[in-house]
Amino acid sequence: MTNMLLLLAQEAEAGAHPPTPFAVNTGLVLWTWIVFVALLVLLKRFAYPAILKATEDRERTIARQLEEAEKANSEAKKLLDENRRLLTDARTQAQAMMAEAKSAAEKERTVAIEKTRQEQDDLLARARRDISEEREKAVQQLRREAVDLSLAAAAKLIGQRLDAAQDRSLVEGYLASLEKAN
Numbered sequence: 305m306t307n308m309l310l311l312l313a314q315e316a317e318a319g320a321h322p323p324t325p326f327a328v329n330t331g332l333v334l335w336t337w338i339v340f341v342a343l344l345v346l347l348k349r350f351a352y353p354a355i356l357k358a359t360e361d362r363e364r365t366i367a368r369q370l371e372e373a374e375k376a377n378s379e380a381k382k383l384l385d386e387n388r389r390l391l392t393d394a395r396t397q398a399q400a401m402m403a404e405a406k407s408a409a410e411k412e413r414t415v416a417i418e419k420t421r422q423e424q425d426d427l428l429a430r431a432r433r434d435i436s437e438e439r440e441k442a443v444q445q446l447r448r449e450a451v452d453l454s455l456a457a458a459a460k461l462i463g464q465r466l467d468a469a470q471d472r473s474l475v476e477g478y479l480a481s482l483e484k485a486n
Contacts, residue, residue, distance in 0.1 A: 308332050451475045 308331045454475050 308335065447476070447479055450479070 308329065311329075311331065451472055455472065
């Protein structure tokens, strides 16, 4: 390198034309090639194997990560399908339970209505029976009073008191024959 600089300096002193960027200097070209080849040998010997090893390691790591990502993706898809299936099953079960509950509620309502109707009918029948019994009691009491009044009226008309038991049976028999006739 120093030789080249000396040559350039000598040429400049000798009055030769000044160096241009397009001028070819064979010494400079020779040294450039020697430095290039030396660097190439050094890089090939020491740097390239390390670079190639790092690149291959990185390539293997990326390939492994891609495989893991594919596995995770397929597993996620399976889980998603399973979740969808479970959700569909849960919805179906919920609908079935709702239908069953609705059916049970309807049956319970029907039973309650029927029980209420039965109780109402029983209450109505009991009320009718009570009314009928009370009416019968009232009719019998009215008959007794009518018999007593008839006997009292007959006793006043006849002017004497008749035997109460005979008179009563006579009038009751007459009233019973009237009822049968109606």
